[in-house]
Amino acid sequence: MRLVPTILCGGAGSRLWPVSRELHPKPFIRLADGQSLLQKAFLRGATLPGVKEVLTVTNRELFFKTEDEFREVNKAQLPTSFILEPFGRNTSAAIAAAALHVVKAHGEEAIMLVLAADHLIEHQESFANAVIDAAELAQQGKIVTFGIQPDVPETGYGYIESEGNKVLRFVEKPSLEKAQEYLESGRFLWNSGMFCFKAGTMLQAMEQHCPEILAATKACIEQSRRAEGKGFAELELDAASFAQVPDSSIDYSVMEQSSLIAVVPCNIGWSDIGSWSALGDLSAADDNGNRIDGSALLHDVSNCYIQSNKRVVGAVGIDNLIIVDTPDALLVADKSRAQDVKHLYAELKAQGHDAHKHHLTVHRPWGTYTVLEEDPGFKIKRIEVKPGASLSLQMHHHRSEHWIVVSGMARVVNGDNELFVRTNESTYIPAGHKHRLENPGMLNLVMIEVQSGEYLGEDDIVRFQDTYGRV
Amino acid sequence: MRLVPTILCGGAGSRLWPVSRELHPKPFIRLADGQSLLQKAFLRGATLPGVKEVLTVTNRELFFKTEDEFREVNKAQLPTSFILEPFGRNTSAAIAAAALHVVKAHGEEAIMLVLAADHLIEHQESFANAVIDAAELAQQGKIVTFGIQPDVPETGYGYIESEGNKVLRFVEKPSLEKAQEYLESGRFLWNSGMFCFKAGTMLQAMEQHCPEILAATKACIEQSRRAEGKGFAELELDAASFAQVPDSSIDYSVMEQSSLIAVVPCNIGWSDIGSWSALGDLSAADDNGNRIDGSALLHDVSNCYIQSNKRVVGAVGIDNLIIVDTPDALLVADKSRAQDVKHLYAELKAQGHDAHKHHLTVHRPWGTYTVLEEDPGFKIKRIEVKPGASLSLQMHHHRSEHWIVVSGMARVVNGDNELFVRTNESTYIPAGHKHRLENPGMLNLVMIEVQSGEYLGEDDIVRFQDTYGRV
Structure with missing residues (x-):
């Protein structure tokens, strides 16, 4: 039996702003143990017995970042493949594309285990046992869903009424009264959004129940770019036909x-970490009910969750608050209103505010950059380039750049010259010069870039050549 | 009649942390109109009719910063003189030194108007009228205090029981009950800490009531360095004898x-701005009672004061909170507990925490520096040098420095070379090289410094020559 864990990398996490952003959504949020939800989902699937590969469906903007996340935890170097969406199109499209992909690679009998990238499962062993049961049912031609035994009358989830493995009915998010009734009846389970089925079974079911979705997805795949080779997407879905x-x-x-x-x-310790309140509850509270991740000074403070990576937070006489501090945005919310943080996210999106889209540290295929300071006339960036990675061969019309290597070594194309710039060395790129930065080493390259010029927008860039297809 | 406004630049402002720090105390706090309390105190005295100079008693660590503050608002170029204390020694010592100074310069008949640097007076015209009354009494040989007509039963101030200009008695901070009684009686005034007297009168009074303070201050002044000349202290008090x-x-x-x-x-609109609650009350509230200084996004928020210069603050479902955000420290406090912010300040001091001592931007005689980024192996600073100012001729054993000028022009000594570095030019100072940075221009010089080395402490500095006496 071939079991293919299939991670659906979705979940904006609008209620987990300011840590979650459009280009740093919920699966990328790191928990106190240093692992992101996405990494936990990867390991959840990858460490199941007999698993030989992991398939991930994600947004193409998040591909390089997703690969980076996997690389950190994929010690067994399990093969990974990707289906890259130009935009989210809900779970039917994602699962159709994944099932078509799996059938093409491994045939109709291959069993898919669909996992969400933004949930938490505490008991891996119980989960693995549940997967064994699910896979057995899947082999018998069933489409299996994982039902979580509820312990509170949660109104934010869908429910499944069941008897043994038999599903009696699906129920939408209930009222509190109904939820209480469901909980007490012992017959209802939470719909977790995880599934297990033979790829062929799913395609047949789609053929029967939603043939237009299956057909459109097939048509899209025919239009799509399939790339094989190290570190590259298997399948980048064509935007026009995916629409x-x-x-x-x-x-x-x-x-x-x-x-x-x-x-x-x-009963696997499942949580969808729907809000800061839920996320805070993952760590142990001190005697006053406070949970602190970072540096905080408290004076008569109780039942608060405080997260701050750099700044010191001083708090006086407050109770039941959530305080989350990031380099460019700060959240202060009453814990009972944790669900409403999504309104801030929506409002920032409507404003086109940077703090909705990305963090001060921006991820690129080759590494990251962080704007340290910006003023009329100059901009200072910290640039970190992964070993072996290379920025595009490029040119700016309006800005000159001073590059100072502070860690590692750079290979630099600067006009007609090619040179190595070592730690504590610098080079100067005048406006109009073609240039390229590359990390030929085995360690990260860290460089400080001081841009000088009348116009310093990110769009003043002419790309001549790019490893990542961005010309 | 010669009237000498004498500013006592005191007030730690521990309840106004994180904006106030040990090296950025309360007088330097800027209000929403952009002026600091110190600047307001300066203008309060300087704009009185017939005033020809302003004398300031301040800590020597704050001298250059105080001068900078005055320069910004001293459009009339009124002469300023300074008495610099090595540490605070309470108001008697400060006033004794100031009175001795004024008698020496202008004789015993000169009238001193002692002003606090950390208060606010809203009605300058009423204040000027009160000063006329006070000066008249002072000329008659009185030591005059300004009594503020109370409008609330404040328990944080001392009171004066009076009849007309006659003082019946001084009363320490009262209980709420007593304060209420005082308020209703109409016979009590708040003791504002502002005074007016002939310099000679004060010295005679001290001779009579506290001769040991006067004698010790005289002895200290004899030991002290007196410097004349542009931009320099008149009198820098000797530490050992001042103690x-x-x-x-x-x-x-x-x-x-x-x-x-x-x-x-x-009745002059006096306030000592004792807490964030008082400071917040200076600005007008919106319909929900919120006062925002900076960028904030509110969802169901009421009666909050939010100050944030750089970061966006998102708030949900909170009421009656103070949120003050600075580059390296954040305060969240219940408004009713504004007085208790001083406990955080004390705790940070006890910890020796940087966020007690200074801001990320540190003031120096020649300008400012801001640490933008610090990592093992490198440190990045933004350095701003005032026109005509010069850093010391110095050398570092363990670090090399890359200097990139991003605004203005620098004159640089680099080992045996002397060169000009213009905007968008750079120079490299190897470890062990004597170097000096100077701004020969008319505009601020802004430079990015990238330090590289195994040890990057501020104490790795050998000074050979310094305009500000720091060798």
Whole structure:
């Protein structure tokens, strides 16, 4: 039996702003142990017995960052493959594309285990046991969903009424009263958004229940770019034809329609970490009910969650607050209103505010850059280039650049010259000079770039050649 | 009649942390109109009719910064002189030194107007009228205090019981009950800490009531360095002998002892801005009672004061909070607990934490520097040098420095070379090279310094020559 963990890398995490941003969504949030939710999802699938590869469906903007995340934890160097979406198109499209991909690679009998990238599962062993049960049902031709045994009358989740592995019905998010009733009945489970099925079974079910989604996805794949080779996407979905795929959740398109559905009830320490309140609850509180991640000074403070990586937070006479500090944005919210943080996220998006889109540290295929200071006439960046990576061969019309290497070594093209710049050496790139920065070493290259000029916008860039297809 | 406004630049402002720091105390706090409390105090005295100079008693560590503050607002180029204390020694010592200084310069008949540097007076015209009354009484040989007509039963101030200009008694900070009684009686005034007297009168009173303070201050002045000339201290008090001056407030040493005391009752919009709550109240609130200085996004927020210069603050479901954000420290406090912010200040001091001592931007005689980034192996600073100013001729054993001029022009000594470095040019100072940086221009010089080396402490500096006496 071939089991292919298939990670759907979604979840904006608008309620986890300011740590989550459009280009740093919820799966990339790191927990106190240093691992991101995405890394935890990867390991969740990768460490199951007999797993030989992991498939991930993600936004193409997040591809390089996703690869970086996997590289950090993929000690066994398990092969990874990717389906890159130009934009989110709901779970039916993602699962259709993944199933078509798996059938092409491994045939219809291959079993897919669909995992969310933005959830937490505390008990890996119980989870692995549930997967064994699910895979057995899948082999018998079932489409299996994982039902979480509820312990509180949660109104934010969908429910499944069940008997053993049999699904009686799916229920939308209930009222508190209903949720209480469900909890007490012992017959209801939370719909976790994780699934297990044979790739062929899913394609047949789609053929039957949502043929237009399947057909449009097939058509899209035919238009799409397939790239093989190290560190590159397997399949980058074509934007125009992907836009033709109907936007629908797999729950609606298949789960609620098919007669093949089964459920595996499980008790695996599952949480969708829906808010700062839920995230805060993951760590132990001190005697006053406070949870501190970072540096804080408290005077008569109780039941607060404080996260601050750089700044010291001084707090006086406050109770039940969430304080989350990042380099360019700060959140202060009452814990009981944690769900409403999404309104700030939406408002920042509407304003086109930078603090909605990305952090001060911006991820690029070759590494990261951080704007340290910006003033009329100059801008200072810290640039970090991964070993072996290379920025595009480029030119700026309006700005000159001073480059000072502070760690590692750089290979630099500067006009007609090619040179090595070592730690504590510098070079100067006049406006109009073609240039390229590369890290030929084995360690990260850290460079300080001082830009000088009348116009310093990121769009003053002419790319001549680029390893990552950005010309 | 010669009237010499004498500013006592005191007030730590521990309740106004994180904006106030040991080396950026309360008088330097800027209000929403862009002026600091110190600048307001300067203008308060300097714009009185007939004033020809301003005398300031301040800590020597704050001298250059104080001069910078004055320069910004001293459009009339009124002469300024300074008495520099090595440490605070309470108001009696400061006033004794100032009175001795004024008698030496202008004789015993000169009238001194002692002003606090950390208060606010809203009605300058009423204040000027009160000063006319006070000066008249001073000319008649009185030691005059300004009594503020109370409008709330404040328990944080001392009170004066009075009849007309006659002081019946001074009262320490009262209980709320007593304060209420005082307020209703109409016979009590707040003791504002502002005074007016002939310099000779004060010295005679001190001779009579606290002769040991006067004698010790005289002895100290004999040991002290007197420097004349542009931009330099008149009198830098000798530390060892200043330590011999008894530590006592002028209220205790003179005001409560002398029979010459008079009071001028006044209604001048006085406030000592004792906390963030008081400071917040200076600006107008929006419909929800919020006062915002900076960038904030509010969702169901009421009665909050939010100050943030750089970061965006997102707030959800909070009420009656103070949020003050600075580059390296953040305060979140319940407004009703604004007084308790001083406990954080004390705790940071006890820890020796940087956020107690200074801001990320550090003031030097020649300008400022800001650490933008610090990592093992390198440190990046933004350095701003005032026109005509010069850093010391210096050398570092362990670090090399890359200097990039991003605004203005620098004259640089680099080993045996002397060169000009213009905007968008750079130079490299190897470890062990003697070097000096100077701004020969008319505009501020802004430079980015990238330090590289195994040890980057501020104490790796050998000074050979220094304009500001720091060799």
